[in-house]
Every structure is written in C-alpha cells, then in structure tokens.
Amino acid sequence: MLGFFGPIYDHLAGMLRKQQGQLAYDTIDRINAWFTPFVLVAMTLAISCKQYFGQPIKCWTPREFSGSWDGYVHDFCFIENTYFVPNGTEVTDQARGDRHINYYRWVPLVLLLQAAMFILPYSIWNMFHKKTNINLKGSLRFFEDAMKKQEPAQACESFAREVWGKLIESRKSTGKFYGCQATINYFLLKLGFIVNCILQMVLLKNFLDVDDYFWGFFHLWNVEFKGTAEKDDSIFPRVVLCDFKVRNLGQQHQHTVSCIMILNMIIEKLYICFYFWLIFVFILTTVGMLNFGFQMLFRRHSLIPTNLNNKPSMNPTRSHRFIRKYLNFDGILLLTFIDSQFGAYRANQVIDGLIERFVAEQQPDSSTVTSLNEDHPERYVTFNHDTIPMDRLNRKVHSLIEEVDGPHPSAPVIEEKKTM
Structure with a gap:
C-alpha cells in the first residue's frame, strides 16, 4: 500500500499544505479546493489501512478447513470477485454472473483521483492568473x-x-479584455468547480455501477429507513458469496462460502455522505457563482x-x-x-x-482653460444687459455717438429716453 499509494498521497498532501496558506480564496473556494480533498485524502489513508493491515472481509468457512485454509479463503475472496444474491434467492449460474462486487479493491485509488479532481480547477487557475495585469x-x-x-x-x-x-x-491598454482578465479567470474557476461536481457524479455512477444519479436517495431510504438492504439488490452489500475450488487428490471441489464485507460498511457510509456533500457543494458553488456574476455586472x-x-x-x-x-x-x-x-x-x-x-x-490645470479665440466665443463672453444700471448704459451710448458724429442737437432725445 505504501509503495503504490505513497507517492500519490504525499504529492496530494503537499499540494493541500501549500494551498492552505493561499490568500486568493473565499469560503466556497476553500470548500472545493482544500477542505473536500483533505477529507478524501484522510479517508483514503483510513480505508487503505483497513484493507491492507486489517480484516476487510470475514468468511464462514467449512468446518474441515484448518487455520491455513481459513486464511487462504479470506485472502482469495478479497482479491477475487464476490457476488451478491438476495436472501431467499436460489444461487444459480445466472445469479453468480449478474452482480459481481469488485469496486471495493479500487476505492483508495478512486478516492485519490476524486481528491485530485477537486484540486485541478484551482491548479489550472493558478497557472493562468499570473498572466493577468492585476x-x-x-x-x-x-x-x-x-x-x-x-x-x-x-x-x-x-x-x-x-x-x-x-x-x-x-x-x-487597447486589449479587448484588459481590466477584466482576472475577473474572467476567477469566474472560470467557479465554473470549473461546478463542472468538477458534475464529473464526480458521473464517476460515482459508473464506479458503483448504479442505474441513475439519484441512487443516494433511494439507497438511504431502503437501508436506513426501510431496512431492506439484504432483501433487494444493494449497492453496498454487507453479506456476499464467494466461490473457490480446492484441488484434492487430483480432483477439484467447488465451495461456496458466505462472507461479511466489514469494509463495505465503512465504504457505504463514506459514499453516502460524499454523495450528499457533492450535491451541497454543487448548489453552494452555483449560487455563489451566479451571485458573484450578478454583483459584478449590475x-x-x-x-x-x-x-x-x-x-x-x-x-x-x-x-x-x-x-x-x-x-x-x-x-x-x-x-x-x-x-x-x-x-x-x-x-x-x-x-x-x-x-x-x-x-x-x-483636477483641471491651466491647459484645460478654454481661450476666447476659440470657436463659439459667446459661450464665455456673453453677458446680460439687465444687470447693467440704466444711467451707465445711456452714458456709454452717448459717449460713443459723440466720438463718431460729434455733438448732436438731438441730445435731449436721449434725455427723453432717460425719462421714459
């Protein structure tokens, strides 16, 4: 276990420790890129220890089997495919081939893959954000x-x-997206988290070999509330059957033993919680992305x-x-x-x-003051005649007439205008 999963585990753990101190995080980013993969890596370590250093399966062996044969049956049934047959159903060749249970051996590796998928959007964003101006x-x-x-x-x-x-x-800058490059990249990061949640659901459906994407709700109802896990076909069967052959004096004898999948009880709780956690993260991230986009735009x-x-x-x-x-x-x-x-x-x-x-x-400077010699000078030199006193206006008109025509006998007319 340490030889195969050790380098992958150390690399992911190092990335998580490095990302823990990042500043460019909000709460939703931390849930997606730090908290969730951290929990998945921790569960990988726990399940791997149970698989390789504990007793993941316990089989009911025939009475004539000695201690060495008993250990052989446990190891054989763990590494070979087991199958599930509901209680009260006859064990036939068709039943043996319909429902093989073999996913549990790959759970640690798939959990590490899921943890890496949560880290991937932030890692991609981390490569591209350095090229933005901000x-x-x-x-x-x-x-x-x-x-x-x-x-x-x-x-x-x-x-x-x-x-x-x-x-x-x-x-x-004349660039098309200058001033909003960092925002677009950050929006794409949020979108990447949403796409990751969708891909995680697809991965779970195919890995557990279930029929639809609502398997978590049906399984939780059947197992926890109705208690029909062993009556109907179950995703995480607790009791499975295992066939093996024993060669004795040149003849092969086939045995079918019943085994308790102790590890499946842990995997069941893990994946049920993870299923609903994925739904929660998907809704939270989607609402957060839409709210972020709405506020930025409007x-x-x-x-x-x-x-x-x-x-x-x-x-x-x-x-x-x-x-x-x-x-x-x-x-x-x-x-x-x-x-x-x-x-x-x-x-x-x-x-x-x-x-x-x-x-x-x-603040305007002297270079921004408009000159009177520019076009449309009336915008700057026009004044209102009503604000000039009438006697001052008449004196100004009289002086202009004298300068042009000399003294004029019709000066009293000006006085009439004054009296008017």
Whole structure:
C-alpha cells in the first residue's frame, strides 16, 4: 500500500499544505479546493489501512478447513470477485454472473483521483492568473509582505500606489479584455468547480455501477429507513458469496462460502455522505457563482467595503466614474479580497489612497482653460444687459455717438429716453 499509494498521497498532501496558506480564496473556494480533498485524502489513508493491515472481509468457512485454509479463503475472496444474491434467492449460474462486487479493491485509488479532481480547477487557475495585469495572488502577497515590513498606513499607501499603476496600465491598454482578465479567470474557476461536481457524479455512477444519479436517495431510504438492504439488490452489500475450488487428490471441489464485507460498511457510509456533500457543494458553488456574476455586472458598488460618496471631493458622478472607468472589474475583485483577508479598515485605507490619486487626476490645470479665440466665443463672453444700471448704459451710448458724429442737437432725445 505504501509503495503504490505513497507517492500519490504525499504529492496530494503537499499540494493541500501549500494551498492552505493561499490568500486568493473565499469560503466556497476553500470548500472545493482544500477542505473536500483533505477529507478524501484522510479517508483514503483510513480505508487503505483497513484493507491492507486489517480484516476487510470475514468468511464462514467449512468446518474441515484448518487455520491455513481459513486464511487462504479470506485472502482469495478479497482479491477475487464476490457476488451478491438476495436472501431467499436460489444461487444459480445466472445469479453468480449478474452482480459481481469488485469496486471495493479500487476505492483508495478512486478516492485519490476524486481528491485530485477537486484540486485541478484551482491548479489550472493558478497557472493562468499570473498572466493577468492585476495578478490577484501576487498583489495580495505584495500587500501581505508590505504589512510585515512597514507600518500599516505606509503599507496601504505603497499598495495603493502599486495598484494605481496597474489600473492606469489597464486603462491605457487597447486589449479587448484588459481590466477584466482576472475577473474572467476567477469566474472560470467557479465554473470549473461546478463542472468538477458534475464529473464526480458521473464517476460515482459508473464506479458503483448504479442505474441513475439519484441512487443516494433511494439507497438511504431502503437501508436506513426501510431496512431492506439484504432483501433487494444493494449497492453496498454487507453479506456476499464467494466461490473457490480446492484441488484434492487430483480432483477439484467447488465451495461456496458466505462472507461479511466489514469494509463495505465503512465504504457505504463514506459514499453516502460524499454523495450528499457533492450535491451541497454543487448548489453552494452555483449560487455563489451566479451571485458573484450578478454583483459584478449590475451591483459593483455593493462590493466596495465603504460608501464612496462620503469621501472628501467625491460625489455620485465621480464615484460612478471611479468604479466603472478606473477600478473596473479587476480592481473591485482585488478590493473584495483585501476586505476579506485583511479587514474592512485596511481596505478603506487602500481605497483612500486610490481616491486621492483619482481626485488629483480629475483636477483641471491651466491647459484645460478654454481661450476666447476659440470657436463659439459667446459661450464665455456673453453677458446680460439687465444687470447693467440704466444711467451707465445711456452714458456709454452717448459717449460713443459723440466720438463718431460729434455733438448732436438731438441730445435731449436721449434725455427723453432717460425719462421714459
């Protein structure tokens, strides 16, 4: 057991220990990529010890068999195919060939395969996320190291400066998916977990040789509530039959013995629990992925751990622009992980640093003032005559007339207009 399963077990255990300290995790990710494979690896070790160092099967041998023959029967029936015949059914050749039970010998290897399948989506995501501009894991690791080496306020400022540079680079890029690469990869990670749950169900159905995907509900009802496991065909039979031949004086004598599958009682509880756990993980991951996609598409502001409108120099218009044009999808995803891993206070400090740079970039300078020589000058020089006093307007008109025509005898007319 140690020679065959040992390297596989050590490799999976090492991957789980390495992933335990990862920062780019949420609760659903931990359930899929760490907790579930950890339990499966632990169950693999327990079942392997029972198979190879315990007594997985116990057979009722004929009375004339000695101790050595008794051990031979137990070992033979474990490594050869056994079969199940319900109580009260005649043991015929057809019955012997209909229901062979041989999956239990492969349970440890299949459990390791199932554990690897749970780790695979995260491992694939781990290879591709490094090519994104934000580099979610790298950014979180940078912030963690900064928090250890600097004061918290300085670490948040350094991290905000680093993230701001990446956001500017994403905004200036002409790539189709720039600004949302990390978010798309993370969404595909969630989708990978869902596909894995479906493949796990298909694997269980074919490995246990059951008829449909609802076998867990029917088996739980028949075994635990109705107690008909030994009356009808069972997925995990506790009592099986085993045929073997004994050569004596040149003649072969066939014996059929009844055996108790002690190991099957453990495997039954394991796979029943795992079946319903798969359903739970599938529903949880699906709901989490849909909620994540809905918030990213329609409620991005709800993912920010603070009210941006309460920040200095911010208003609803600027907040909307800051979220949509500057943070974009990847920036918001990174801030949600800062919030979950380091707390809302540190996330607010990082947001303050980003807002400070955003507001500074929005301030107009002298180069943005429009000249009067540009087109449509009336937008900048028009004034309202109603705001000028009437006597000042009349004096200005009178002086202009004198400059052009000289003194005019009709000056009293101006006075009439004044009196009017």
